[in-house]
Amino acid sequence: MSDLPSFALVGDDALAPGAPGLAPTWSSSDKDFVTTSLGQARVWVTLGHGVLNEVYWPSTGEPQLRDLTFYLVGEGGWVDLKRTAHYTLSVPAPFLPLPTVVHTGADYQLTLEVVPDPLRDVLLVRYELQGPYTLAVVAAPHLNGDGHDNVAWVDGACFAHCHRRVLCLTADSPLRQASAGIVGVSDGWQDLQAHGRLTWAYTKAGPGNVALSLALARPQGVLALGFSNTARGAYTLARASLAEGADAARGAFLHGWSQWARHLPFPAPDPELGALAQFSAAVLKMHEDTTYPGAVVASLSTPWGEATDTLGGYHLVWPRDATLAAFALLAAGQLDDARRILARFVATQEEDGHWAQNSYPSGDPFWTGLQLDETAFPVLLAAKLRELGDPEPAGVPEMVRRALGFVARTGPTSDQDRWEENPGVNPFTVAVAIAALVAGAPWLAPDQQDEALRLADEWNERLEGWCYVEDTPLAREHGVRGYYVRLAPPQKDGGLGGEVLLRNRLGETLLASALVSLDFSYLTRLGLRHVTDPRVQDTLRVVDRVLRVSTPSGDLYRRYNHDGYGEHDDGRPFDGNGTGRLWPLLAGERGHLALQAGEDALPYLRAMAHCASDGGLLPEQVWDGPALPERGLFPGRPSGSAMPLVWSHAEFLKLLLARESGRPFELLRAVEDRYAHARPAPEWRWRNETPVAALPPGRDLRLESPVPFTLHYGWDGWQDVQEAAAQPGPFGLWQVCLGAEALAAHDTLHFTRRFETGWEGQDHRVALQHAPAQALTPT
Structure with missing residues (x-):
């Protein structure tokens, strides 16, 4: 798999120091965008602060990457685009979630187009950099939802794996530098902070909280992030997607979404609400799983x-x-x-x-x-x-x-x-x-x-x-x-x-x-x-x-x-x-x-x-x-809670x-x-969770329990004591029903119950209400 130049190794075995690294976390929920294709592929990606953060594969329930961030490296220093956060985001149409992010500064412009390949479990990122810089990329795998036990390595491309979840990060142009590191100790950000450029070339890192870093030799090209259950499979998918090209993936992506959205019948009280309605429908669709x-x-x-x-x-x-x-x-x-x-x-x-x-x-x-x-x-x-x-x-x-x-x-x-x-x-x-x-x-x-x-x-x-x-x-x-x-x-x-x-x-x-x-x-x-x-x-x-x-x-x-x-x-x-x-x-x-x-x-x-x-x-x-x-x-603006919801x-x-x-x-x-009009219920039910303290007139009273019981009951101070065995009801509860006519002759119902395990040990009382007497009309 060797398409990398020969890097000088650091240490005898090129193992990055620092494992297991800092305690892993996910990315902030303060996101800008989400996207996925509507093809057979199974990759979902979110964007926040102008960079990629969580990427999900092979289902929407399985995040595999914390983030993939971009840095500009020049003679006078380096620019952390995530922290600079001076960018715009645009899409071809509200229902076409193909994002283009443009980072700008006094002497640079970086354009990133994020294209999920509809045919493969691959995410393509087309980049174009203008200005006196080279582009560096740092990826933080969080494979199998586990940031503690990942292993990363460099072998013709950048790889990471954890429990049969493997990613491959590569590009359509030569890499100037590549390294595997431990977050907080030997990752790409630490390298930039210490040296102003990427210098480390560790070929393996972990197990632990790992990161991959690479420097791109050309100012424009395409990155590919592929996923599979094997390293060979992830590499094959990523390289095949690059071979077919970002234009092909982009065309298939737009066609799939255009077909899905062709009948969206949205009113538009104003352009902002109309656009958000179309995008909201797309967001709902993007959250449906493919697997x-x-x-x-x-x-x-x-x-x-x-x-x-x-x-x-x-x-x-x-x-x-x-x-x-x-x-x-x-x-x-x-x-x-x-x-x-x-x-x-x-x-x-x-x-x-x-x-x-x-x-x-x-x-x-x-x-x-x-x-x-x-x-x-x-x-x-x-x-x-x-x-x-x-x-x-x-x-x-x-x-x-x-x-x-x-x-x-x-x-x-x-x-x-x-x-x-x-x-x-x-x-x-x-x-x-x-x-x-x-x-x-x-x-x-x-x-x-x-x-x-x-x-x-x-x-x-x-x-x-x-x-x-x-x-x-x-x-x-x-x-x-x-x-x-x-x-x-x-x-x-x-x-x-x-x-x-x-x-x-x-x-x-x-x-x-x-x-x-x-x-x-x-x-x-x-x-x-x-x-x-x-x-x-x-x-x-x-x-x-x-x-x-x-x-x-x-x-x-x-x-x-x-x-x-x-x-x-x-x-x-x-x-x-x-x-x-x-x-x-x-x-x-x-x-x-x-x-x-x-x-x-x-x-x-x-x-x-x-x-x-x-x-x-x-x-x-x-x-x-x-x-x-x-x-x-800021007041009225998204907090750190879930976004999108x-x-x-x-x-x-x-x-x-x-x-x-x-x-x-x-x-x-x-x-x-x-329920267009009031509809009195013909009966009320007494359950432990919703007992009846007072029963309105004209209602049957049904006493229910999830297990068989015998009702032991009497009237108006425990007079005329009787018993009735509960019968199974239509939905599996055991019931004794006392009709409205019998209840109308009394003021109070007293009862307790005997279960197969014995008496419940508690008496209950239901006040029986009566309709007011009708006044006599003189003749």
Whole structure:
């Protein structure tokens, strides 16, 4: 493989000193751009600060490179282009993610065009340098997601490997210098810092945190970064891509994206929003895996990656984020993309009907928490495709039946809310679950269908009892009767009267009744409440006053008051604790509420757009404190959280298209029709997680448990004691039903239960309410 000049070796064996090197980290999430081809290749790349940072291969869940940076070396010194950060970024069109970065200085211009080869697992970088400098490149491998155990070497090209993950860095012109080093000791940056140019020529480094450096002999040419499971394979792919040429790869790249985007039907209230809409659709597409089609990761980034070596990051598939991306793609007319996402849900569902909190693109779970909305969301996607008349993938009916079985058995409480922090009853989660029970009912057998609809009606009717408070200090402060809370803890922890542990706030707790969020917005988004409902309007008034912050980008919102997920006030990265910042996607949720109230959503769209990076990426969070230039933090601009965030781009795109159609895209006809008017539930269910303190008149009472039991009960002070054996219900719960007619004859129900393991050791009481007596009308 020798196409290098003969370098002088350093030391007898040319082994770079310093292993294992500095503790490895990922790159900052303050990114400019992401790109990938739409061919058979499996390479995804992100750009930040004018250079390449994480490169993913062979799936979107596997970052293999920390960064690939560029330096100019001249007689009078050297220029670190990443730190100089004086550059522009452009693309041929918003839906053609082929970035060209131009670095400029007083005496130089470096143009970099980044071209993922659609045919091979290779990234090409075309470069052209003008000025009295030579170009040096330093690459920091992080193969197999492991920065501790990489080995690098030079043999006709630059290589690194770790556990059958191999990269090859080479060029179409001779290399002036090449070396393998240890980060912080013998890497290329240390060489430049010590000597003003690249002088070292170590032929091997590691195992440890390694780096590769090379100096290019010509001012223009093409770099190739190839990936394979063997060194020979990576070298072959890289050299073959160079042989065919960057022009061929560029043409195939543009053709693939042009074909995909040819039917994107986007309104453009102004050029900025129109361009961001097209780019947002492309961002969603770029986050779909090629090795595992339908797997859409939340972000090709690791939040605050410069401070951590965590394996997961956001390059994992969250069912919620993937479904919301699918809805946005559907709104943009990309049915094939949404159908693949649904097909992956069919393939990755757990036996009991739920999906893991998140998973690698392969389907292997990463975090294993339970979030009820993440089981309900795929049902909504299936129902939306059916509503659009799209043929459903094989396996969807069984998928829906299993998912709704899990929702019916375990809801309305959830081990985690949508922010993955607390257990209890959350208005967002319950709204999604209710909509899924209604929209998914047509796939169920008749007995299950009736059960699902009755359950949805009950949860919908009881929602305010779980999640709405009145006459609290916060309500009085803002002059409202009440509001929807962010979350009600489990009954064992006090329900609405209990306290919520604030994650990321050093163990701080707060009364559930004092926490508000925009989570209630999905009650109107999904058609369960009308935006003019006084309870919705009062909550909106509180949220606007408590969570809204005016920034140079526009009005933005926090997740909830006293949030701790974000940078510290001094700008230090989030480290398990911090201060919650502003989320652009929540401006989208607020914009949907405005749209449903008959207002123009344009201010919310513009606020989101103004949060974008120079390359058009929408972040998870933006900074809201005083400007900290030394940390790159400015009010209303991206922080160190995930960027891009697929959820943010999906919310922007859906709001833009909803502004045109006049209705949220998640709003399903079946749900909207069912709850267009008040629908009293025929029965309420008593579960340990959601006990019934007082039963309204005219309802049956159903007592349920996941295991068999015998109900031991009596009336009005334990009179007329009876027993009833529970029977299996349609979704696997054991039930005893007491009819409304029998209940109407009493004021109080007392009961306890006997399980196979013995008595539960606790008595329960349900107050039985009666309809007011009708006044006699004189004749």
